[in-house]
Amino acid sequence: MKRGLLAALSTVLLTACTGGPAPDAGGDEIYGLLCARCHGAELQGGVGPGLGVGSPSAGRPDEYLLTVITRGQGGMPAFGNTLSEDQILRLVAFIRERQADGS
Numbered sequence: 001m002k003r004g005l006l007a008a009l010s011t012v013l014l015t016a017c018t019g020g021p022a023p024d025a026g027g028d029e030i031y032g033l034l035c036a037r038c039h040g041a042e043l044q045g046g047v048g049p050g051l052g053v054g055s056p057s058a059g060r061p062d063e064y065l066l067t068v069i070t071r072g073q074g075g076m077p078a079f080g081n082t083l084s085e086d087q088i089l090r091l092v093a094f095i096r097e098r099q100a101d102g103s
């Protein structure tokens with residue numbers, strides 16, 4: 001319990017210092033930091049298209065999501081320089097989880 005709190009705290013501190021997610025941040029955390037403002041906290045969409053259940057990206061292959069996130073597309077910024085490949089893979093896993101969730 002205490003250790004979890006410490007880990008959470010160090011993630012917050014790291015984020016505050018670097019302006020980006022911690023290297024080992026989970027997909028949900030990275031999403032909240034970098035994506036939610038355009039795609040909505042619940043993946044419902046906003047500036048960018050919805051990414052949740054029944055959205056166009058739910059029917060697209062992983063490679064498509066990876067490419068759009070890494071290189072950007074139209075109004076979607078590229079994150080290939082901000083995030084590691086691992087972090088982007090965690091993001092895609094998080095999005096897939098939510099698409100499967102029904103939420």
Ligand code: HEC
Pocket residue numbers: 030031034035036037038039047048049051055056057065068069073074075076077079091
């Ligand atoms: C500044 C606003 C903005 C931010 C921040 C942003 N996006 Fe986007 N995103 C967009 C827009 C706009 C599009 C539509 C691009 C197009 O096809 O023209 C898009 C498209 C996408 C697509 C493709 C959706 C589809 O149906 O084709 C995915 C996947 C995606 N974004 C994921 C993410 C993730 C993950 C993050 C966080 C790392 C993120 N976006 C951050 C605006 C944003």
